[in-house]
Amino acid sequence: MANALYDKGRESFLKGEIPWLTGEIDVILVKVGTGTGEYEVNLATHEFLQDIPADARVAKLSGNATSPTELQNKTAADGVADADDAVFDEVTGDEVGAIVIYERQETDTETTSRLIAYIDNATGLPVTPNGGDITIEWDDGANKIFKL
Amino acid sequence: MAKENKTIKLGGRFAGQVTKDGNPVEGATVRAYSHELDRVFTAVTGSDGKYLLKDLYPDFLYHVTVEHDDGTDQYHAESLPFLETVGVVTGSILSGNTIRGETLLEGDILSAMTIITDMDQVVEGSILSATTLKG
Numbered sequence: 001m002a003n004a005l006y007d008k009g010r011e012s013f014l015k016g017e018i019p020w021l022t023g024e025i026d027v028i029l030v031k032v033g034t035g036t037g038e039y040e041v042n043l044a045t046h047e048f049l050q051d052i053p054a055d056a057r058v059a060k061l062s063g064n065a066t067s068p069t070e071l072q073n074k075t076a077a078d079g080v081a082d083a084d085d086a087v088f089d090e091v092t093g094d095e096v097g098a099i100v101i102y103e104r105q106e107t108d109t110e111t112t113s114r115l116i117a118y119i120d121n122a123t124g125l126p127v128t129p130n131g132g133d134i135t136i137e138w139d140d141g142a143n144k145i146f147k148l
Numbered sequence: 149m150a151k152e153n154k155t156i157k158l159g160g161r162f163a164g165q166v167t168k169d170g171n172p173v174e175g176a177t178v179r180a181y182s183h184e185l186d187r188v189f190t191a192v193t194g195s196d197g198k199y200l201l202k203d204l205y206p207d208f209l210y211h212v213t214v215e216h217d218d219g220t221d222q223y224h225a226e227s228l229p230f231l232e233t234v235g236v237v238t239g240s241i242l243s244g245n246t247i248r249g250e251t252l253l254e255g256d257i258l259s260a261m262t263i264i265t266d267m268d269q270v271v272e273g274s275i276l277s278a279t280t281l282k283g
Contacts, residue, residue, distance in 0.1 A: 003158070090151070099156065124156035132151040139158040 005146060008047035009116040013148060018114055020081055024104040025071040027086050028060040029134065032097035032120065041118050049102055050110035058093040058129065061086060070104065082144035086136040091129035098125070099136060117146050166214055172197025176216035
C-alpha cells in the first residue's frame with residue numbers, strides 16, 4: 001500500500017489534539033504481516049499505539065543510546081511536516097517493513113499515544129537489522145515527511 | 149554478520165514538465181506503470197506543465213507514458229527504456245507532436261523524449277506503441 005496518514009490521526013490534527021511542533025513525535029520501525037507479533041495496518045480504524053502489537057515494534061527513537069528520543073527541529077510551514085532525519089542506533093531484530101510516526105504521550109501510554117503516519121514505501125524497505133544504525137532520510141521534495 | 153549502517157529514504161518519484169513547442173501543457177496525463185507490481189501511478193500536469201508522480205515503490209522498473217487530448221492537440225509518448233527510480237528522478241518531456249487524423253503503426257517514431265535524471269544521465273526515448281488518434 002502507499003504511504004498514508006491514519007484517518008484518526010487526521011481527525012486529531014483537525015481537533016487540535018496533535019501538536020506537531022510542541023509534541024513529542026516519535027518514530028518506530030515495525031514488522032509487518034498478518035501473523036502473531038506482526039502489524040497489519042488499518043488506516044481507517046487504528047488510532048493509538050496499542051493497535052500495534054508490542055512484538056511488532058522492532059525499534060524506536062526513544063530509548064536508544066545516542067539518537068534523540070524524538071524527532072528534532074520539526075517544522076510545519078504550509079501544512080508540510082518536516083524534521084531532521086531520524087537515526088536508530090544499533091538496531092537488531094526482525095525484518096522491518098514499515099515506519100510508523102506517532103505522538104508520544106507521557107511514557108508511551110499505549111491508549112493515548114496517537115498514530116499519525118504509516119510509511120511502507122521507501123527506498124531501503126524492507127530492511128533487515130544487523131546491529132548497525134538505521135537512518136531515515138525524509139523526502140527532500142515538496143511534501144517532506146507528509147503534507148496535511 | 150558484520151554491523152552495517154543502513155538508510156531508508158523516502159520519496160521515490162518522477163517529476164518533470166510536459167511542454168509542446170516550448171510551452172507548458174496543462175492537463176496531460178502522466179503514468180508510471182510497473183509490470184512487476186501490476187500497478188500504475190498517475191499524475192496530471194498543472195498549468196505550468198509540471199507533474200509529480202510520488203510514492204513510487206523503489207527498486208522497480210517503470211514505464212512512463214504521457215498522454216494529452218484537449219480536443220485540439222493529441223499525443224502519446226512513452227519512455228524507453230524502462231526507468232528505475234531510486235530516489236528522485238527529474239526530467240522534462242521536451243517534445244510533443246500534434247497528431248490528428250492519423251493511424252500510427254507500431255514502431256513509428258513520432259517524437260523524441262529526453263529524461264534527465266538527478267545524476268545528469270540522459271535517457272532518450274521514443275514512441276513505441278501503435279496508437280490511433282481521432283482528428
